[in-house]
Amino acid sequence: MTITNPIPTNNELNFECETGNYHTFCPISCVSWLYQKIEDSFFLVIGTKTCGYFLQNALGVMIFAEPRYAMAELEEEDISAQFNDYQELKRLCLQIKQDRNPSVIVWIGTCTTEIIKMDLEGMANRLESELGVPIVVARANGLDYAFTQGEDTVLAAMAHRCPEAPVQENGKKSLVLFGSLPSPVVTQLTLELKKQGIEIAGWLPSQRYSDLPPLGPDVYVCGVNPFLSRTATTLMRRRKCKLISAPFPIGPDGTRAWIEKICSVFNVEPKGLDERENQLWSSVDDYVSLLKGKSVFFMGDNLLEVSLARFLVNCGMIVYEVGIPYMDRRYQSAELDLLRQTCEKMQVPMPRIVEKPDNYNQVQRIRELKPDLAITGMAHANPLEARGISTKWSVEFTFAQIHGFSNTREVLELVTRPLRRNAKLDNLGTSQHIKLAIDSNTV
Amino acid sequence: MKLAYWMYAGPAHIGTLRVASSFKNVHAIMHAPLGDDYFNVMRSMLERERDFTPVTASIVDRHVLARGSQEKVVQNIVRKDKEEKPDLIVLTPTCTSSILQEDLQNFVDRASSESTSNVLLADVNHYRVNELQAADRTLEQIVRFFVEKAERENTILVEKTEKPSVNLFGFFTLGFHHSHDCRELRRLLNDLGIEINEIIPEGGKVENIRNLPKAWFNLVPYREVGLMAAQYLKEKFDMPYISRIPMGIVETGEMIQEIEQILNKVDSSRKNDFSSYIQEQSQFVSQASWFSRSIDCQNLTNKKAIVFGDATHASAMTKVLVREMGIGVACAGTYCTYDGDWFREQVAGYADEVFITEDHTQVGDMISRLEPSAIFGTQMERHIGKRLDIPCGVISAPVHIQNFPLGYRPFLGYEGANQIADLVYNSFSLGMEDHLLEIFGGHDTKEVITKALSTDSIFHWTADAQKELNKVPGFVRGKIKRNTEKFARDKGADEITIELMYAAKEAVGA
Numbered sequence: 001m002t003i004t005n006p007i008p009t010n011n012e013l014n015f016e017c018e019t020g021n022y023h024t025f026c027p028i029s030c031v032s033w034l035y036q037k038i039e040d041s042f043f044l045v046i047g048t049k050t051c052g053y054f055l056q057n058a059l060g061v062m063i064f065a066e067p068r069y070a071m072a073e074l075e076e077e078d079i080s081a082q083f084n085d086y087q088e089l090k091r092l093c094l095q096i097k098q099d100r101n102p103s104v105i106v107w108i109g110t111c112t113t114e115i116i117k118m119d120l121e122g123m124a125n126r127l128e129s130e131l132g133v134p135i136v137v138a139r140a141n142g143l144d145y146a147f148t149q150g151e152d153t154v155l156a157a158m159a160h161r162c163p164e165a166p167v168q169e170n171g172k173k174s175l176v177l178f179g180s181l182p183s184p185v186v187t188q189l190t191l192e193l194k195k196q197g198i199e200i201a202g203w204l205p206s207q208r209y210s211d212l213p214p215l216g217p218d219v220y221v222c223g224v225n226p227f228l229s230r231t232a233t234t235l236m237r238r239r240k241c242k243l244i245s246a247p248f249p250i251g252p253d254g255t256r257a258w259i260e261k262i263c264s265v266f267n268v269e270p271k272g273l274d275e276r277e278n279q280l281w282s283s284v285d286d287y288v289s290l291l292k293g294k295s296v297f298f299m300g301d302n303l304l305e306v307s308l309a310r311f312l313v314n315c316g317m318i319v320y321e322v323g324i325p326y327m328d329r330r331y332q333s334a335e336l337d338l339l340r341q342t343c344e345k346m347q348v349p350m351p352r353i354v355e356k357p358d359n360y361n362q363v364q365r366i367r368e369l370k371p372d373l374a375i376t377g378m379a380h381a382n383p384l385e386a387r388g389i390s391t392k393w394s395v396e397f398t399f400a401q402i403h404g405f406s407n408t409r410e411v412l413e414l415v416t417r418p419l420r421r422n423a424k425l426d427n428l429g430t431s432q433h434i435k436l437a438i439d440s441n442t443v
Numbered sequence: 444m445k446l447a448y449w450m451y452a453g454p455a456h457i458g459t460l461r462v463a464s465s466f467k468n469v470h471a472i473m474h475a476p477l478g479d480d481y482f483n484v485m486r487s488m489l490e491r492e493r494d495f496t497p498v499t500a501s502i503v504d505r506h507v508l509a510r511g512s513q514e515k516v517v518q519n520i521v522r523k524d525k526e527e528k529p530d531l532i533v534l535t536p537t538c539t540s541s542i543l544q545e546d547l548q549n550f551v552d553r554a555s556s557e558s559t560s561n562v563l564l565a566d567v568n569h570y571r572v573n574e575l576q577a578a579d580r581t582l583e584q585i586v587r588f589f590v591e592k593a594e595r596e597n598t599i600l601v602e603k604t605e606k607p608s609v610n611l612f613g614f615f616t617l618g619f620h621h622s623h624d625c626r627e628l629r630r631l632l633n634d635l636g637i638e639i640n641e642i643i644p645e646g647g648k649v650e651n652i653r654n655l656p657k658a659w660f661n662l663v664p665y666r667e668v669g670l671m672a673a674q675y676l677k678e679k680f681d682m683p684y685i686s687r688i689p690m691g692i693v694e695t696g697e698m699i700q701e702i703e704q705i706l707n708k709v710d711s712s713r714k715n716d717f718s719s720y721i722q723e724q725s726q727f728v729s730q731a732s733w734f735s736r737s738i739d740c741q742n743l744t745n746k747k748a749i750v751f752g753d754a755t756h757a758s759a760m761t762k763v764l765v766r767e768m769g770i771g772v773a774c775a776g777t778y779c780t781y782d783g784d785w786f787r788e789q790v791a792g793y794a795d796e797v798f799i800t801e802d803h804t805q806v807g808d809m810i811s812r813l814e815p816s817a818i819f820g821t822q823m824e825r826h827i828g829k830r831l832d833i834p835c836g837v838i839s840a841p842v843h844i845q846n847f848p849l850g851y852r853p854f855l856g857y858e859g860a861n862q863i864a865d866l867v868y869n870s871f872s873l874g875m876e877d878h879l880l881e882i883f884g885g886h887d888t889k890e891v892i893t894k895a896l897s898t899d900s901i902f903h904w905t906a907d908a909q910k911e912l913n914k915v916p917g918f919v920r921g922k923i924k925r926n927t928e929k930f931a932r933d934k935g936a937d938e939i940t941i942e943l944m945y946a947a948k949e950a951v952g953a
Contacts, residue, residue, distance in 0.1 A: 020477070020502055020504070021499060021500065021502060021519075023480055023483060023484075024477060024478055025478055025481075026476075026477070026478030026479065026481070027478065046444075048454065048538040048569070049450065049453070049454040049538065049569070049573075050454045050456070050479060050537060050538045050539075050569075052447055052449075052450055053450065053453045053454055053457065053481075054478070054479075054481045056449055056450065057481065057484075057485060058481065058484075067448070070446050070447065070448050071445075071446070071447045071448070072444045072445070072446060072447075073444065073445040073446075073447045074444060075444065075445060075570065076570040076571070078444055079542055079570065083444070088444040089444065091444075092444060092446050095446060096446075111476045111503070111538075111539045112538060112539065112542065114508070115508065115539065115542050115543060116542060141476065142475075142476030142477040142478040142479060143476050143477075143503065143504050143505055143508060144504070144505055145477075146477055146478070147478070360499070360526065363495070377484070378484040378487060378488055379480065379483035379484045379487050379496065380487075380495070381487065382487045382488070382491060382492060382493065383487065383492070383493060383494055383495045383496075386493035386494070433493055434493050434494065
């Protein structure tokens with residue numbers, strides 16, 4: 001469906017909250033990218049067979065490459081406290097130290113450790129001094145968090161471990177960025193800021209645990225991902241850093257706004273951003289023209305939704321709904337403002353933002369609205385495709401490189417792929433792959 | 444606590460969900476935290492399922508932790524009842540809910556009075572049983588529930604069908620080649636003039652469970668799931684069941700003979716005789732036994748393989764390799780540790796060693812110690828094989844998406860025997876290639892340091908000896924290197940020369 005007439009715009013974003021019955025990954029999945037990011041780390045997930053089964057299936061072949069993560073699988077005796085938790089964890093961590101010699105062991109607390117109230121922080125303190133290896137505790141459990149928020153809990157815990165930055169005599173400000181990104185993206189964003197004459201003092205997380213950046217009252221911090229609100233809070237309240245609230249560097253529009261905001265804090269007049277942004281937009285003209293006038297529906301599962309929606313509106317798409325697990329309106333305020341402005345600029349209606357969505361209700365709405373594209377988890381992708389709705393797996397946005405000017409094409413590559421593919425398959429005939437009788441019963 | 448990187452069988456609730464979502468119009472509600480509905484992803488991706496997986500979660504979050512689920516579970520059941528009108532809703536506990544110790548049965552009782560569908564609490568303990576045991580248990584529970592319900596309502600059908608008929612048990616979603624096996628067995632039973640009464644659970648309706656006693660007997664082709672239900676029906680209605688695994692020509696023939704005996708017992712006027720059918724199928728319709736006899740397979744003589752998988756596939760595969768293909772089995776193993784005795788009994792006399800463990804690192808060490816010519820195992824053994832440069836055929840779950848082929852690939856019955864023969868033959872290096880490699884010293888010039896997972900080799904190989912070693916075909920090079928070093932160690936030599944190499948070769952009689 002292509003909408004040709006402009007639709008009257010409501011000028012405020014609508015926030016709603018549903019039942020929270022939605023599909024997403026368990027936050028322990030963050031170990032899969034964090035153990036690769038922090039090269040000298042070892043992640044120990046303290047949980048049950050359920051956690052292990054999820055990790056092994058969700059991470060597929062990675063498990064065979066001798067990963068630096070493992071499960072401390074709780075057995076019945078652990079649950080009923082017949083075994084001493086401390087002794088058990090000590091035994092496993094000694095083995096890990098012996099086999100892998102990591103610079104840090106990160107304990108990932110799970111639902112089970114929450115319910116049986118295992119005092120991970122207390123034990124970590126004690127064991128750390130006995131073992132001589134730092135132990136960081138992150139409670140990345142499904143009782144409290146969704147998917148990417150797992151990274152947030154780990155980074156918030158790591159923020160406590162960063163060294164203290166010395167007080168600057170001349171009031172010189174330094175900049176630390178937080179959020180885990182693949183190293184090529186780190187280099188790209190570093191270079192973009194360098195062009196403006198801004199040096200980055202460090203990243204949280206760093207490539208190695210031993211290189212964590214110094215933090216203190218003279219340090220300005222800025223997030224690169226929308227799901228890092230706990231980390232931001234910890235940096236402000238506990239480490240007294242100053243938070244730069246900016247839109248996130250996803251899409252050329254987001255990247256530009258992100259750089260401009262940082263520049264304004266550092267009293268730098270940004271140069272050449274106009275040309276840089278325009279040049280990128282024109283280089284992806286082929287993809288943007290595919291998206292113009294098309295509609296998109298975010299079911300919501302990884303908290304990147306608002307930034308992606310804002311970028312796609314700028315590409316000329318109409319966003320029907322932005323489902324999102326959790327909406328921190330303060331941490332994302334600059335991004336929400338940009339979304340609002342972008343909708344006004346493009347003269348499209350403001351999308352409804354649905355926090356804690358209900359997947360069943362969403363499928364009903366998708367059925368009614370028939371969007372050109374649904375961005376959704378893998379549980380719903382195939383069933384929606386079988387009903388003639390093009391889908392993109394949302395998880396791919398978490399694992400692909402989507403940040404900065406240079407990755408604009410990457411994001412659009414992902415977004416347009418189902419559209420390009422389904423166009424190629426037109427000769428196959430109908431896109432409907434279920435019998436209609438079943439359809440009316442189950443959707 | 445146990446340090447674990449990988450597991451063969453999943454947690455209990457997966458088994459329950461697999462059974463529940465295999466039935467038609469049955470919905471499962473998990474009492475679980477956010478993110479535990481990963482089952483839906485597996486079903487949608489691996490099975491490429493077109494329909495929404497009928498599994499939802501009643502989310503356990505911080506509030507539930509503080510105050511209990513209260514109305515939440517009941518509301519979710521009642522809501523699902525209205526939305527989808529299922530015949531049965533199975534409330535599925537997870538590891539989280541089993542330590543919360545909420546009275547889920549109470550929620551089920553309350554919800555049943557408010558909803559039109561039947562509601563059942565899956566009776567599985569996360570910390571005591573695994574995926575396969577839970578699936579078996581849940582299937583029995585559902586069968587028992589609807590049999591007893593039909594008895595109370597006087598709708599149970601116990602009169603036998605006029606023609607011989609059978610119930611098939613244990614085919615379900617995410618099972619290894621289950622849909623192909625099911626089709627193959629249906630074809631075979633059709634050939635024998637036996638009608639299929641019900642197939643449970645895959646595609647079955649729970650209301651048809653009351654028809655189960657109409658069948659003359661039950662067939663349980665897999666060891667892991669369906670036996671409990673069949674045993675229940677045996678006790679309840681004295682229904683005979685066959686639990687032989689019809690994999691390979693010999694066992695398929697034996698199963699058909701068992702069917703013959705049952706049919707003749709139920710109706711003594713019939714006098715069925717399937718022996719000519721068995722002969723026709725195994726000699727002419729199936730290619731497998733001729734294939735083993737054909738001269739190309741002679742190079743499989745003396746080859747050794749390792750078999751590892753679930754109890755069903757590992758035991759049946761061991762028998763097929765030894766009895767039907769003349770291949771030695773150096774070690775047969777299973778991860779179904781709870782069923783170890785049965786497994787030992789099955790493979791006794793067929794394998795040099797029996798190995799029962801859930802630990803994949805032990806399996807890896809065993810394989811590198813025995814250095815077989817081929818492995819038949821799960822996806823994990825395939826990866827171990829890749830690392831050790833040993834070919835592997837996948838014969839059992841756990842599996843990847845490539846083990847859900849679109850084409851027809853049964854493992855059971857006579858067509859299954861063909862498929863297995865292809866799989867086995869293609870896993871070994873082909874006959875002529877084998878000879879050519881030996882004659883020309885191999886086309887593989889990349890240097891292999893060691894095949895073992897860990898090495899502490901201290902031997903120095905002279906340049907000549909190294910060159911000679913490189914001439915040895917890649918797939919046996921590690922073994923020869925190891926044997927030579929072992930020989931050198933025994934002789935107290937610290938340098939390995941060509942002479943020593945050949946002395947070692949003669950010593951082992953190779």
